[in-house]
Amino acid sequence: MRSNDILQKEIQEALKFEPLLHAAEIGVIVKKGVVTLTGNVDLLVKKTEALHAAKRIKGVAAIVDEIQVITEKSSVVSDQKIAEELVTNFKENHIIPKGSVTITVEKGWVTLEGILPWNFQRDIAKELVENQLGVIGVINNIKLKRELYDQVEKELLEKALQRHWAFDMDEINIQVAGATVQLSGTVGSLFQKEEAERIAYKTPGIIKVVNHLKVNLEQPYLC
Structure with a gap:
C-alpha cells in the first residue's frame, strides 16, 4: 500500500x-x-x-x-498599469479576436468577460493575464458561442480520446445532448480528468462540457 x-x-x-x-x-x-x-x-x-x-x-x-x-510593496503594480499592459497584450495577440474580451482590474484581480468561439481561446486569454506582472488572481467569465452550430458527433470525440495515450476508453462514458457533452467514469489522475475536458472542448459544435469523471485511486493511502 x-x-x-x-x-x-x-x-x-x-x-x-x-x-x-x-x-x-x-x-x-x-x-x-x-x-x-x-x-x-x-x-x-x-x-x-x-x-x-x-x-x-x-x-x-x-x-x-x-x-x-503576495507582491512586495516596492513591486506593487497599479490597476491602471495592469489594465494598460493587458489591453496591449490582447491587441497584439492574433488568436483572440479583437474586441471580443473586456477586462476589469480591481486590487490586482482581473475579470475577463466576453464571447469566444473556442475554449482554447478562452484558455489563452487566461494565460495572458496569469503572466502579467502584478496580477494576483483571475476570474474567467468568458462564455463560448459557436459561430456555426454543427451537430456534435460523438464519434469524433471518442476517436480523439482513443488516440490519446492517457485514456482507457473502457473507463469513460460520453453522453451528448445538443451542444453539451457529459463525461463520466474513472481516470487515474486529475491531469487526465482535465485533459479529457480539454479534448472535449475541441470537438466541433461543443459549447459546454460537464465533467463528472472521478479520479480512481488504485490503492488506499496509509497515514
Missing part, C-alpha cells in the same frame, strides 16, 4: 522541475490522496505551475489550493 509520505515526496520532486518555482516557496501536505499546497509566491503564474505539477501526479484525488500571491 502506498503511503501519503511517498505521494508527498513525488509532488515535491515534481515542483523542483518547475523552472519558475523555488523549493522553499511551496509546502505540500497529503492526507488520503488529498493534497494541500501552501505558501506565498510573487507571481500568479508560479501558483498555476505548482497546481499543474501536482495534478500530473498519479494518485492525487483532489487539491486544496492555499497558495497566496
